[in-house]
Amino acid sequence: MTGEVSFIEFGGADAMTARSFYGKLFGWSFETGPGGDGYAIEGVGVPAGVHGGDEGASPYVFFRVEDLDAAVAEVVRLGGTVEDLPGGDDEATAAIFGEFRLCRDDQGSPFGLHRPPRH
Numbered sequence: 060m061t062g063e064v065s066f067i068e069f070g071g072a073d074a075m076t077a078r079s080f081y082g083k084l085f086g087w088s089f090e091t092g093p094g095g096d097g098y099a100i101e102g103v104g105v106p107a108g109v110h111g112g113d114e115g116a117s118p119y120v121f122f123r124v125e126d127l128d129a130a131v132a133e134v135v136r137l138g139g140t141v142e143d144l145p146g147g148d149d150e151a152t153a154a155i156f157g158e159f160r161l162c163r164d165d166q167g168s169p170f171g172l173h174r175p176p177r178h
Contacts, residue, residue: 066106067120070113071166074098077109080137080164084130085122114166121171127158130172138165141172 071077074096078089081100089098089109096111124130131141140163157175164170 066108067100067103068107069109069168069170071109071111071164071168072114073166074109074111076166077111077164077168080139080166081109083137084133121159121173124172124174127160127172127174131160131162134162134164134172139163 069077069081078098081087082089085102087100087102089100091097092099092108092110098109100107100109134141142161154176157173159174160172162170162172
């Protein structure tokens with residue numbers, strides 16, 4: 060169906076480091092993927108993988124979290140960085156869309172965290 064995520068691929072300088080970071084952050088497990096320095100990711104809900112040899116390359120994907128503050132703290136604890144979206148999260152926007160944070164993992168690859176609105 061149009062609009063559904065069909066595959067997520069994360070690129071990084073080192074696939075094992077990316078595997079460790081995302082495995083610890085989200086509890087994902089990995090299997091050796093087809094061809095070379097890559098892994099298939101299990102537990103994402105859609106087909107996904109991670110590969111090495113591609114420093115800083117990554118699709119920009121937001122991941123849903125229930126506790127945004129706890130997820131942000133975990134990103135930082137694991138060596139990643141977090142920044143607010145330009146303009147910040149005002150209360151009206153957060154009530155409609157939820158809250159978002161732009162992040163980079165411990166290798167500098169971008170991803171996002173999203174806490175849906177509380178209704």
